[in-house]
Amino acid sequence: xxxxxxxxxxxxxxxxxxxxxxxxxxxxxxxxxxxxxxxxxxxxxxxxxxxxxxxxxxxxxxxxxxxxxxxxxxxxxxxxxxxxxxxxxxxxxxxxxxxxxxxxxxxxxxxxxxxxxxxxxxxxxxxxxxxxxxxxxxxxxxxxxxxxxxxxxxxxxxxxxxxxxxxxxxxxxxxxxxxxxxxxxxxxxxxxxxxxxxxxxxxxxxxxxxxxxxxxxxxxxxxxxxxxxxxxxxxxxxxxxxxxxxxxxxxxxxxxxxxxxxxxxxxxxxxxxxxxxxxxxxxxxxxxxxxxxxxxxxxxxxxxxxxxxxxxxxxxxxxxxxxxxxxxxxx
Amino acid sequence: xxxxxxxxxxxxxxxxxxxxxxxxxxxxxxxxxxxxxxxxxxxxxxxxxxxxxxxxxxxxxxxxxxxxxxxxxxxxxxxxxxxxxxxxxxxxxxxxxxxxxxxxxxxxxxxxxxxxxxxxxxxxxxxxxxxxxxxxxxxxxxxxxxxxxxxxxxxxxxxxxx
Amino acid sequence: xxxxxxxxxxxxxxxxxxxxxxxxxxxxxxxxxxxxxxxxxxxxxxxxxxxxxxxxxxxxxxxxxxxxxxxxxxxxxxxxxxxxxxxxxxxxxxxxxxxxxxxxxxxxxxxxxxxxxxxxxxxxxxxxxxxxxxxxxxxxxxxxxxxxxxxxxxxxxxxxxxxxxxxxxxxxxxxxxxxxxxxxxxxxxxxxxxxxxxxxxxxxxxxxxxxxxxxxxxxxxxxxxxxxxxxxxxxxxxxxxxxxxxxxxxxxxxxxxxxxxxxxxxxxxxxxxxxxxxxxxxxxxxxxxxxxxxxxxxxxxxxxxxxxxxxxxxxxxxxxxxxxxxxxxxxxxxxxxxxxxxxxxxxxxxxxxxxxxxxxxxxxxxxxxxxxxxxx
Numbered sequence: 001x002x003x004x005x006x007x008x009x010x011x012x013x014x015x016x017x018x019x020x021x022x023x024x025x026x027x028x029x030x031x032x033x034x035x036x037x038x039x040x041x042x043x044x045x046x047x048x049x050x051x052x053x054x055x056x057x058x059x060x061x062x063x064x065x066x067x068x069x070x071x072x073x074x075x076x077x078x079x080x081x082x083x084x085x086x087x088x089x090x091x092x093x094x095x096x097x098x099x100x101x102x103x104x105x106x107x108x109x110x111x112x113x114x115x116x117x118x119x120x121x122x123x124x125x126x127x128x129x130x131x132x133x134x135x136x137x138x139x140x141x142x143x144x145x146x147x148x149x150x151x152x153x154x155x156x157x158x159x160x161x162x163x164x165x166x167x168x169x170x171x172x173x174x175x176x177x178x179x180x181x182x183x184x185x186x187x188x189x190x191x192x193x194x195x196x197x198x199x200x201x202x203x204x205x206x207x208x209x210x211x212x213x214x215x216x217x218x219x220x221x222x223x224x225x226x227x228x229x230x231x232x233x234x235x236x237x238x239x240x241x242x243x244x245x246x247x248x249x250x251x252x253x254x255x256x257x258x259x260x261x262x263x264x265x266x267x268x269x270x271x272x273x274x275x276x277x278x279x280x281x282x283x284x285x286x287x288x289x290x291x292x293x294x295x296x297x298x299x300x301x302x303x304x305x306x307x308x309x310x311x312x313x314x315x316x317x318x319x320x321x322x323x324x325x326x327x328x329x330x331x
Numbered sequence: 332x333x334x335x336x337x338x339x340x341x342x343x344x345x346x347x348x349x350x351x352x353x354x355x356x357x358x359x360x361x362x363x364x365x366x367x368x369x370x371x372x373x374x375x376x377x378x379x380x381x382x383x384x385x386x387x388x389x390x391x392x393x394x395x396x397x398x399x400x401x402x403x404x405x406x407x408x409x410x411x412x413x414x415x416x417x418x419x420x421x422x423x424x425x426x427x428x429x430x431x432x433x434x435x436x437x438x439x440x441x442x443x444x445x446x447x448x449x450x451x452x453x454x455x456x457x458x459x460x461x462x463x464x465x466x467x468x469x470x471x472x473x474x475x476x477x478x479x480x481x482x483x484x485x486x487x488x489x490x491x492x493x
Numbered sequence: 494x495x496x497x498x499x500x501x502x503x504x505x506x507x508x509x510x511x512x513x514x515x516x517x518x519x520x521x522x523x524x525x526x527x528x529x530x531x532x533x534x535x536x537x538x539x540x541x542x543x544x545x546x547x548x549x550x551x552x553x554x555x556x557x558x559x560x561x562x563x564x565x566x567x568x569x570x571x572x573x574x575x576x577x578x579x580x581x582x583x584x585x586x587x588x589x590x591x592x593x594x595x596x597x598x599x600x601x602x603x604x605x606x607x608x609x610x611x612x613x614x615x616x617x618x619x620x621x622x623x624x625x626x627x628x629x630x631x632x633x634x635x636x637x638x639x640x641x642x643x644x645x646x647x648x649x650x651x652x653x654x655x656x657x658x659x660x661x662x663x664x665x666x667x668x669x670x671x672x673x674x675x676x677x678x679x680x681x682x683x684x685x686x687x688x689x690x691x692x693x694x695x696x697x698x699x700x701x702x703x704x705x706x707x708x709x710x711x712x713x714x715x716x717x718x719x720x721x722x723x724x725x726x727x728x729x730x731x732x733x734x735x736x737x738x739x740x741x742x743x744x745x746x747x748x749x750x751x752x753x754x755x756x757x758x759x760x761x762x763x764x765x766x767x768x769x770x771x772x773x774x775x776x777x778x779x780x781x782x783x784x785x786x787x788x789x790x791x792x793x794x795x796x797x798x799x800x801x802x803x804x805x806x807x808x809x810x811x812x813x814x815x816x817x818x819x820x821x822x823x824x825x826x827x828x829x830x831x832x833x834x835x836x837x838x839x840x841x842x843x844x845x846x847x848x849x850x851x852x853x854x855x856x857x858x859x860x861x862x863x864x865x866x867x868x869x
Contacts, residue, residue, distance in 0.1 A: 299701050
């Protein structure tokens with residue numbers, strides 16, 4: 001480890017925090033404009049040209065509110081929860097390779113790191129609901145925990161399937177294995193897993209459920225439980241949860257891009273780089289937004305049934321199928 | 332087992348169809364009219380608040396304060412007073428107040444008036460922060476307007492300047 | 494698996510808490526308060542508390558002349574204002590012996606059916622908004638805007654029409670309206686197909702509505718629920734067919750009835766009703782006779798004969814009945830409004846027992862309540 005390594009790391013971490021912050025702010029703009037276009041209306045147009053300063057206006061509004069801790073709430077946990085919820089996104093993005101050289105820390109256990117720290121997210125939301133001492137918040141937090149736990153299992157099974165295919169947990173190596181034209185991407189590798197598109201679909205659905213996005217946002221269902229687990233958070237406390245939700249979406253889409261869509265590889269085999277990574281990631285983010293504004297919410301028990309009764313058996317099946325196909329066809 | 336697979340298949344198909352429809356709508360033009368930068372033309376029969384009609388020959392209001400509109404109004408929002416001018420056969424209106432905070436735009440007054448002395452205006456930009464703006468003195472408004480030819484009045488959509 | 498079965502099996506009493514779905518709540522579509530006694534996720538008792546928008550329409554009926562009450566009819570159920578006006582006007586016409594010309598009757602049917610479509614479009618959008626699908630609301634309102642523009646050009650108002658008069662309608666239709674309505678009907682049929690593909694066939698919605706909120710035909714009869722609620726439980730009762738009024742006998746239309754009694758059945762009833770209303774409007778436009786739109790010679794100050802008269806219509810929400818008692822004066826002695834939402838709401842308490850909260854809210858949405866209709 002050279003002498004400039006800590007400085008390089010620090011620079012990258014600052015960059016990642018800036019990336020998350022900028023994305024969270026402007027993904028709000030993209031979501032509002034996208035939702036508006038799906039609904040054939042203009043979206044924000046007044047604040048700044050085409051509403052581009054709207055997220056800044058929203059941020060200023062949130063910052064100007066008093067950070068009120070409700071009486072009777074557990075003070076420490078209440079204040080710690082927003083901090084905890086930002087951690088998985090930042091650490092996850094620290095191992096994601098934006099291009100061949102643009103990666104904060106290219107460890108050999110990159111994949112594992114993302115999952116190890118991903119569960120902190122669930123704990124943080126549980127803490128926020130519990131410490132608010134509000135019956136709506138507790139109901140919502142309990143729902144989020146059961147939802148996230150249920151959907152982590154098929155996600156992990158899918159990732160294990162991909163691990164068998166790639167043979168390494170180093171994210172940069174996974175991307176380098178997908179070099180060439182677009183049919184080399186893991187999504188199209190039907191020779192090792194004939195149900196690969198299904199695997200990708202399961203991963204995408206699990207990612208939607210993990211980040212509590214519609215159609216799986218029962219926990220934050222505005223029509224029923226006010227704002228769910230975050231009811232008691234005012235101003236920037238709520239803002240941090242909001243930023244964390246978008247950061248998790250970015251992380252999930254980045255992860256899907258690396259595992260299935262070839263990361264920073266170009267579809268033509270040449271001129272690969274960070275541009276392709278960002279393009280693919282934002283295409284997936286657009287799909288996440290598209291799905292949100294198209295479908296109604298699933299009912300809570302349907303959500304859990306979908307995971308336990310459908311996704312887990314199917315992902316187990318694809319795991320076994322991949323194992324069998326790889327063993328039989330590769331020998 | 333077969334029904335389960337069928338359900339999954341048709342379910343997935345319905346999700347994809349839904350997404351295709353919303354994507355189609357994504358590329359269609361906006362429906363919104365960007366008020367106040369653009370505005371719409373009101374229909375000819377649009378019910379704005381009432382206004383007095385000017386008699387072309389005499390240049391004064393047609394209304395002669397018979398008070399039928401005041402009696403017909405279900406919400407008691409009209410106040411009319413009149414007086415006979417020098418050498419005139421009928422009374423002339425001297426005061427005509429409409430309390431628009433109570434008006435329900437039912438049209439009873441316009442229909443009850445036999446001489447067509449009141450009609451609906453097409454004013455819709457009526458937002459104000461002052462409640463007094465809604466107690467409209469229609470007689471004063473008529474007096475302060477320049478007399479316009481009857482033809483032009485009927486064609487233009489009236490945008491009441493406030 | 495309901496909370497009731499756990500309680501009745503003699504186990505330890507579960508602790509219940511009261512959840513107030515207050516008068517201000519996005520899901521109750523108006524100022525309705527629901528006091529829910531919850532056992533964890535399940536409702537053990539739902540007590541609706543209404544009266545937050547009681548504006549004493551019936552009392553106002555006793556203090557205004559017959560014609561002065563007309564604007565009130567548009568405010569009782571603001572989404573189906575035409576039908577409510579129709580009931581009152583026809584009751585007074587029955588009392589005073591006024592004959593309505595055929596053209597006016599056809600115009601009344603056309604405007605009532607257009608109003609029914611616009612009311613169902615609002616229900617559709619708001620119901621899906623409760624379920625979390627935000628986009629179909631905007632599509633429905635786009636279609637509704639076309640109806641509102643047509644009716645605005647005809648009557649002058651967009652929502653609270655005061656259009657029917659004793660003896661007909663106050664403005665006659667012109668060619669622009671007829672042309673515009675035909676264009677609307679032609680454009681609406683592909684949109685209904687789009688709604689079916691986007692929403693009705695959607696698996697998430699189907700899982701959310703099928704089997705939820707079962708209301709039996711008995712329960713409907715017990716509480717007097719009418720309209721799409723009872724037609725979604727298998728009983729073919731529609732005032733336009735069972736007690737035909739105006740010129741509904743001249744039209745060929747079906748009354749959709751679905752036997753399942755769950756939220757999906759009520760949803761399908763309303764979607765089909767919109768299609769049938771389009772049929773009625775088309776036939777009425779084809780058969781529109783000439784003649785006056787308002788009977789001449791109706792006295793400005795009406796004094797109907799002494800007696801007790803009533804008239805029922807099929808409004809968008811169910812059977813709306815107006816009963817007037819006249820004592821020969823120019824002011825009614827009594828105006829009684831029997832509104833459908835009041836009866837439809839009263840079965841919520843029994844129907845929602847043992848349901849989970851989101852399902853109960855889906856049931857509430859499928860009943861299509863308009864709160865001023867409950868409180869009058």
